[in-house]
Amino acid sequence: MDTIMKLFSPQYSVPASASFTVMRLFFVMTVVIDGGGAIPQLFPTNDTTIPAVIVFGDSIVDAGNNNNLTTIAPVKCNFPPYGRDFIGGKPTGRFSNGRVPSDMVAEAFNVKKIVPAYLDPNVQLEDLLTGVTFASGGAGYDPQTSNLVSVISLTDQLKLFKEYKNKLTAAVGEERTANIISKSVYLVCFGSNDIVNTYFSNPLTQLHYNVPAYADLLVKNAATFLQELYGEGARRIGVLSLPPLGCVPSQRTVRGGIQRNCWEPLNQASTVVNTKISSKLNSLNKNFPEATFLYLDIYNPLLSLIQYPAKYGFEVATLGCCGTGIIEVSVLCNSYAKNTCKDASRYVFWDSFHPSEKAYDTLVHILKYRSSGYTMKLIFSPQSLLAYSLFILILAIGGDYSISVPLPSNQTVPAVIVFGDSIVDPGNNNNIKTIVKCNFPPYGRDFTAGQPTGRFGNGRVASDVAAEIFNVKKILPAYLDPNLQLQDLVSGVSFASGGAGYDPLTSELVSVISLSDQLDLFREYKGKLKEAIGEDKAESIISKSVYFVCVGSDDIANTYFSTPLRKPHYDIQSYTDLMLNSATTFFQELYGEGARRIGVVSVPAIGCVPSQRTLSGFEEATKGCCGTGNLEVSILCNPYTINSCSDASKYIFWDSYHPSEKAYELLVNRVLDNKIDKFF
Known part of the structure; x- marks a missing residue:
């Protein structure tokens, strides 16, 4: 059953644990300001006075x-x-x-x-x-x-x-x-x-x-x-x-x-x-x-x-x-x-x-x-906002999937705009000083012209697939791509940076673009849009675009479990609270910048369920295609890596951390199937 969660009520909680392979999670939050309602309010409506x-x-x-x-x-x-x-x-x-x-x-x-x-x-x-x-x-x-x-x-x-x-x-x-x-x-x-x-x-x-x-x-x-x-x-x-x-x-x-x-x-x-x-x-x-x-x-x-x-x-x-x-x-x-x-x-x-x-x-x-x-x-606000809705979709895998996800009738999306980590980074890390890069073969071997772009995959990544589903474009470019054109800006870009996390320390450890810095780049992007096409059109694009946020894996895998910097000070629950507080701040700031359709994507390990492997046409789910498939990722997956598979479409994982292009297509389509209308 779909669960309704008021994420932006003053406090919120999530289950301490959940198995995404057996549970279908679909959270939709609608905030309606009507001078009352179920959302706890410290601050009264405009017709109420505070005595002290x-x-x-x-x-x-x-x-x-x-x-x-x-x-x-x-x-x-x-x-x-x-x-x-x-x-x-x-x-x-x-x-x-x-x-x-x-x-x-x-x-x-x-x-x-x-x-x-x-x-x-x-x-x-x-x-x-x-x-x-x-x-x-x-x-x-x-x-x-x-x-x-x-x-x-x-x-x-x-x-x-x-x-x-x-x-x-x-x-x-x-x-x-x-x-x-x-x-x-x-x-x-x-x-x-x-x-x-x-x-x-x-x-x-x-x-x-x-x-x-x-x-x-x-x-x-x-x-x-x-x-x-x-x-x-x-x-x-x-x-x-x-x-x-x-x-x-x-x-x-x-x-x-x-x-x-x-x-x-x-x-x-x-x-x-x-x-x-x-x-x-x-x-x-x-x-x-x-x-x-x-x-x-x-x-x-x-x-x-x-x-x-x-x-x-x-x-x-x-x-x-x-x-x-x-x-x-x-x-x-x-x-x-x-x-x-x-x-x-x-x-x-x-x-x-x-x-x-x-x-x-x-x-x-x-x-x-x-x-x-x-x-x-x-x-x-000087004006009463009687019915202002913000949709936050926390999307996870569940149910059957269709490779074709139709948009609701008479609905168009001007742009897809993405924040996140390596799951949705199309090459922003190419342009910064960090070891978290993949702009070299065999990355990108199944991409257009077989060229590495900085995407952490053999081909397209989740953000590209999402942009295609919304009939925007097949490829979502990196905002820091030096070849970026005006049309790219108008129809959306990705600010994601491989290695980033909700925890600011996660990005700092590997010198990548933090979530707050991605938001600063978004503000810069808005300024460029307004200068190029005018304030009214820019604001229309910002409010009607679909936003995806994909962060968190590096916080858990790297900052918490792989370094001694957080674990002595936090148990899992308190570290999760830290991440959630940071996430909430980010979503609120993104809302403040004009975003109104925001999807927060969690990619589950569907390969851990044996039946899902064959039903989805995969043959290998326990290792990646690149090299031995056990450890190779980023600079360890390179032109000198031996024993890489010949057909990545048989593999759920491209390297030891990131799904293959086929897996991304499966995941994104299944996530959005029967849910895409919730953005409108």
Whole structure:
């Protein structure tokens, strides 16, 4: 039976295991924004107002609560140059040159521009009615984190919230208070101090926990807090992910070596916590269907700011603005700190740990338009999108197949556009410096004119077959092909790169085009289209094209099982979560670029079922055609390889990793048979 899966609801899950040889999987997702419905929403429709924004967390969203603590540790910033770009140029206790994310989120909801600290002695009734922050710099999900620096713990912040409710009730009555509490938006931001301070800076913690086990502790505490918050009446709760902690300036300095590189163990730990929190929020949404627990990814947007600062209008991403920028934070960033920059808007980071006001503003803007199934984007859109459907097809083999797959009547597809790995790379890797290439014989021996093109097969690959099925063209060229013509652009190209994966590390290991870089090439492609044929026609092509995404094999086969870089930090489930989070981000960005018909293809090992071998006309399914067929792939399958088969059509696999042209034709046709109409 076909299964309907809402992939872009704020959280989602997939079966832990599935046998594609015996199960027919066909997932179709339709998002319909109608001001309600079954999709959990943190953000209300345009005719609904938010009474207040209420915040819990650490220094990212502390507006000055620590000013009023007698903390023995230097976790304060109520002195210059902090706050120099804030209203009046005064330090407020915010760990920034200006406003922080809680302020910007409140403004985005048209509540107010500034969310004050609950412990601010000047807080007024109007402040209480429209929301406050209980956050305390240095706090964490782990109680030990707050104890180490004597700040307001997670449980104590919740106690302050209960006190806040009582003040509201005394001021405006129980009924109005209940209404404010239930309709407010809640922002939760913890975890960074747990990982940087309590775990990696404390050998005793590392003796008792490895990273996944410590992440489990954090997530358990987070879940307890969120359920208690729910018990107090909260119904719209957004939980911010951990950032890429290994790339903040102070950690580059302390742990990144002479070159001050990003320290990957910290980034990996952040990702482990993020995947587990995302999964837990998914469970909470199922257990409390009348509430929304929304995962807000800041890891990937901030990493993008750090990696590509110029794209976002920044000049410096490895140093903070304050002082030397390599270590100054809190009391070390003071009025005596020398060489503080004049213009913090040029910097991604204000001090050595906290982003600048401009960076925060950029991140919140990205969250508005990118997070969690486009709930934010659609709600913040100036127009009501009443029936906007996005089709995501996760396609796998199943049932009988027909070599001819007819398009629905009166339907045409202007272009087929592809992202992925070697299964759909027609030669992009030819033009980059990587060992993952195949632009030499015997690759391509059954292709047009018998020439190697960079396709990892004896002939055409899956993307070519798909383009033919949609009556677009028989050959889908590589975007980086130097011979590419305008007509090729108009009717579609492949951005795929052999060796790429959902996990950014997968592409990095073999120096190929990552998924995010493929998306950058797609943006460049859009620019070329608009320049050549005009904006209207280009946008029509982008929205009506069919997109295929084929990634993931290299993550599992290479990055996880063949290197020691991920396995010590992830079990299979958590690594799968990492891949799914990355995939979700990619699909959301692709949607944001205009794609509306997206097929995500999984190629099953049909050769493992003996009956399928003969039914499909194959004679050999346990080894490839090239050489011995046991190991040869890429540069090991070359003109000097002996014993290659004479007829690849008898083989399911061309080399030891990639299917033959005949197998691709079989797979693609069977995948699309009876499903092609779902794209329209």
